[in-house]
Amino acid sequence: xxxxxxxxQAPPEDIPVRFFLSAPAYGIIAGLLIxxxxxxxxxxxxxxETIALTHLFTLGWLAMIMMGAxxxxxxxxxxxxxxxxxxxxVVHSLFSLGVVLIVSGMYLAKEPFIxxxxxxxxxxxxxxxxxxxxxxxxxxxxxxxxxxMRISVTSFLITILLGIYFAGTHAxxxxxxxxxxxxxxxxxxxxxxxxxxxxxxxxxxxVIPMFxxxxxxxxxxxxxxxxxxxxxxxxxxxxxxxxxxSLFYLGxxxxxxxxxxLFGVETFALMGKRRRKIKDTTLKAWQRGLIILPPALIxxxxxxxxxxxxxRFLFGHLFxxxxxxxxxxxxxxxxxxxxxxxxxxxxxIGKVKVPLMKDxxxxxxxxxxxxxxxxxxxxxxxxxxxxxDIIIRAGGLVFFLSSAMLLLILVKMIRMKAPEVPxxxxxxxxx
Amino acid sequence: xxxxxxxxxIITVDCRELEPPEPMIKVLEAVHHMGDDEAxxxxxxxxxxxxxxxxxxxxxxxxxxxxxxNRIKILIWREN
Numbered sequence: 169x170x171x172x173x174x175x176x177q178a179p180p181e182d183i184p185v186r187f188f189l190s191a192p193a194y195g196i197i198a199g200l201l202i203x204x205x206x207x208x209x210x211x212x213x214x215x216x217e218t219i220a221l222t223h224l225f226t227l228g229w230l231a232m233i234m235m236g237a238x239x240x241x242x243x244x245x246x247x248x249x250x251x252x253x254x255x256x257x258v259v260h261s262l263f264s265l266g267v268v269l270i271v272s273g274m275y276l277a278k279e280p281f282i283x284x285x286x287x288x289x290x291x292x293x294x295x296x297x298x299x300x301x302x303x304x305x306x307x308x309x310x311x312x313x314x315x316x317m318r319i320s321v322t323s324f325l326i327t328i329l330l331g332i333y334f335a336g337t338h339a340x341x342x343x344x345x346x347x348x349x350x351x352x353x354x355x356x357x358x359x360x361x362x363x364x365x366x367x368x369x370x371x372x373x374x375v376i377p378m379f380x381x382x383x384x385x386x387x388x389x390x391x392x393x394x395x396x397x398x399x400x401x402x403x404x405x406x407x408x409x410x411x412x413x414s415l416f417y418l419g420x421x422x423x424x425x426x427x428x429x430l431f432g433v434e435t436f437a438l439m440g441k442r443r444r445k446i447k448d449t450t451l452k453a454w455q456r457g458l459i460i461l462p463p464a465l466i467x468x469x470x471x472x473x474x475x476x477x478x479x480r481f482l483f484g485h486l487f488x489x490x491x492x493x494x495x496x497x498x499x500x501x502x503x504x505x506x507x508x509x510x511x512x513x514x515x516x517i518g519k520v521k522v523p524l525m526k527d528x529x530x531x532x533x534x535x536x537x538x539x540x541x542x543x544x545x546x547x548x549x550x551x552x553x554x555x556x557d558i559i560i561r562a563g564g565l566v567f568f569l570s571s572a573m574l575l576l577i578l579v580k581m582i583r584m585k586a587p588e589v590p591x592x593x594x595x596x597x598x599x
Numbered sequence: 600x601x602x603x604x605x606x607x608x609i610i611t612v613d614c615r616e617l618e619p620p621e622p623m624i625k626v627l628e629a630v631h632h633m634g635d636d637e638a639x640x641x642x643x644x645x646x647x648x649x650x651x652x653x654x655x656x657x658x659x660x661x662x663x664x665x666x667x668x669n670r671i672k673i674l675i676w677r678e679n
Binding site: 178243244247377378379380381384443444506509510514515517518519522525 | 616618619620623624627628631632644645646648649652653656668669
């Protein structure tokens with residue numbers, strides 16, 4: 169008999185949903201902030217208001233969606249059991265509160281808010297790490313997806329610990345190290361590449377073949393990608409912490425850059441071989457996100473050798489928003505309709521007419537929202553590159569509108585109700 | 600598995616070319632109409648993890664045979 173997922177082990181519907189619905193709310197705030205403050209937010213990556221904006225995207229959007237995705241995908245994709253699943257509601261509440269407090273604290277340069285935010289974020293995130301680690305350690309690491317998820321979670325833990333360290337300096341618990349740059353660089357590498365990049369690749373290995381009837385992602389290539397990626401995740405922080413200089417940083421990054429390139433090329437190739445030829449919104453999101461990845465990586469390389477702010481902002485914008493937000497938005501359009509369908513309609517099959525996935529989320533609306541979002545990415549790119557205030561504000565406004573539209577689409581999905589089952593069919597419900 | 604195959608009419612549902620959640624829809628429809636002397640054989644590329652709890656809820660038995668990578672057979676029947 170199969171010892172697989174029971175309905176007790178798969179998360180209740182509301183747990184991933186609350187994470188997914190929260191993300192565009194933070195996007196709305198981010199868009200408004202950019203529209204109101206314009207170029208002031210893009211003067212220096214070290215400015216407290218800029219750091220606040222960065223964490224709106226990385227915590228409020230990316231981490232929020234990725235945590236919801238972990239809760240949903242660990243049982244479904246790799247067969248793990250997430251323990252204490254009902255406590256995840258508290259994780260979400262504390263995490264949401266923590267993001268609001270810490271971002272406010274950073275933006276207003278008010279240390280009590282930063283400390284309070286960290287006090288909410290730390291337990292919620294560490295508890296999440298414990299939950300997911302237990303689940304992942306119980307499954308065999310014989311699939312690239314599992315290995316990638318483990319890399320992602322470990323990187324998230326390091327990112328969080330460094331975040332706690334930085335918050336502790338604001339609380340005067342300890343002094344900031346002389347190696348602030350090295351620690352911040354490590355925080356960025358483990359957060360963006362380890363946590364975000366690791367999970368996107370791990371999920372991609374599995375879901376692209378699953379959703380689009382492509383050949384399987386070649387296991388040897390996936391293993392090579394992860395070995396190269398893991399090498400850079402080890403070497404780059406070491407190089408940063410020992411301040412070895414740009415050439416060493418580049419050398420340490422090369423395996424990781426090669427891994428990301430190989431992942432992008434192979435994923436595109438697989439998409440070209442899909443048996444289901446229709447392009448839905450999620451596929452478009454994956455493709456656009458992967459197209460934006462190379463310019464992001466080029467911007468990163470430029471930052472190593474050119475000491476100006478614009479390449480740093482362009483890297484941040486292209487990697488976090490252009491790549492990370494695009495792909496996670498696309499995944500929302502696959503995961504959320506399926507969640508609604510599975511929890512509300514799947515048990516009615518054979519009893520009443522059950523909607524299909526396209527009835528739960530219209531591809532036309534999703535396409536329009538994705539187009540609006542990508543338009544904001546392009547406008548912001550030009551705004552940041554040219555340092556032209558009005559273009560930056562316009563980009564912020566369009567981003568605000570696309571986030572609001574996304575939130576409305578997601579809310580409409582979760583408000584769908586299951587139809588009434590006629591009396592005589594209800595009596596025959598259990599076969 | 601072979602006992603059931605030998606004693607019942609087998610309705611095969613090949614889901615290998617279907618994207619989620621069509622495999623679940625097809626199989627749940629098939630089991631809804633399945634007679635006591637029949638069994639449904641689902642052929643799939645991956646383990647449909649979310650299907651199994653639904654089958655348990657419906658009081659159905661199932662057995663899995665992994666023939667090779669990307670070809671899994673799941674036999675579903677109602678115990679008399």
